[in-house]
Amino acid sequence: MRRLGLLWLVLLGCTTAPPPPAPTPVATPAEPRLGRAADAEKPAAQPEPKAEPAVPAPLPRPENATLQPPPQYEVVVETTLGQFVVHVDSNQAPHGAQRFYNLAMLGYYANATFFRAIAGFMVQFGIHGDPEVNRLWKSATITDDPVKMPNVRGTVAFAKSGRPNSATTQLFVNLGDNPSLDAIGFAPIGHVVEGMGVVD
Numbered sequence: 001m002r003r004l005g006l007l008w009l010v011l012l013g014c015t016t017a018p019p020p021p022a023p024t025p026v027a028t029p030a031e032p033r034l035g036r037a038a039d040a041e042k043p044a045a046q047p048e049p050k051a052e053p054a055v056p057a058p059l060p061r062p063e064n065a066t067l068q069p070p071p072q073y074e075v076v077v078e079t080t081l082g083q084f085v086v087h088v089d090s091n092q093a094p095h096g097a098q099r100f101y102n103l104a105m106l107g108y109y110a111n112a113t114f115f116r117a118i119a120g121f122m123v124q125f126g127i128h129g130d131p132e133v134n135r136l137w138k139s140a141t142i143t144d145d146p147v148k149m150p151n152v153r154g155t156v157a158f159a160k161s162g163r164p165n166s167a168t169t170q171l172f173v174n175l176g177d178n179p180s181l182d183a184i185g186f187a188p189i190g191h192v193v194e195g196m197g198v199v200d
Contacts, residue, residue, distance in 0.1 A: 059133055062140035065102035074193070075104055084195025086156050093145035096158050096167070096189040103169060108133070121178065123199060124159055126170030137169050145187040151178040154196050155188035173199050 075086045090097040103109060108128060116124040128134050142158070144165050149155060155174045158167035164185075173192060174181075192199060 059130070059136065060103070060106035060108040060128075062137055064106060065099065065140070067098075067102050067105055069098050069101035073101065075100070077195075079198060082195060082198040084198045085193050086190050087193045088156075088190035089149075092148045093157075093187045093189040095142045095145050096187060099142050099158070099167075099169075100171065100189055108137075108169060116172075118175075120176045122172040122174050124170060124172040126159070128169070140168055141165055142167050144185055145189075147182050147185060147187045149188040149191075151181040151186055151188055152191075153177055154192040154199075156190050156192065157181070157186045157188040160186070175200065 069088070069090050071090050073088050073090075075088065077084050077086060088097050088100060109126070111129050112125050112127070114123050114125050115127055116122075128137070142165065144160075144167070151157060151174050153174055153176050156171055157174070159170040159172050160167040171189075174188075
């Protein structure tokens with residue numbers, strides 16, 4: 001099973017690699033004491049290289065969302081209050097699982113926030129901070145999956161409007177058991193397997 005680390009600074013984040021080891025100290029030879037002749041042998045000071053300007057990351061575009069997810073994968077979600085892990089089963093909701101996988105791999109959720117929370121019901125995320133990115137994804141809908149997994153506490157599903165096949169990028173985590181969502185077609189793609197207290 002594949003586990004993904006994401007860069008979600010407010011909602012999600014990446015599992016960071018450990019810092020590189022400190023460089024091994026190297027002995028520096030003592031300065032020669034021969035006056036001006038020794039100074040002439042010193043190499044001329046080299047100018048500091050100019051820092052290259054940072055290249056902005058490419059926008060996560062819908063046309064690049066073509067990766068096929070593994071049958072099961074996990075996403076490590078790093079928040080400002082800690083992390084939680086979502087286990088996704090592609091067999092339960094293949095369209096939703098593929099979309100979430102691609103959004104994660106494209107870095108769509110970088111700097112995302114929880115923007116809607118209803119106590120005991122659900123908490124929602126998935127609006128990008130850049131209006132241009134939101135415009136690109138507004139019409140990139142996915143086909144509804146049949147509901148194979150009930151909307152119980154800890155399950156994760158795509159939010160959508162009242163129209164069929166209208167989900168794009170927004171997801172929610174069920175904070176309680178919500179069977180009414182099963183009847184109206186909200187198909188969970190997976191569930192939180194670690195850190196549900198962080199979600200709460």
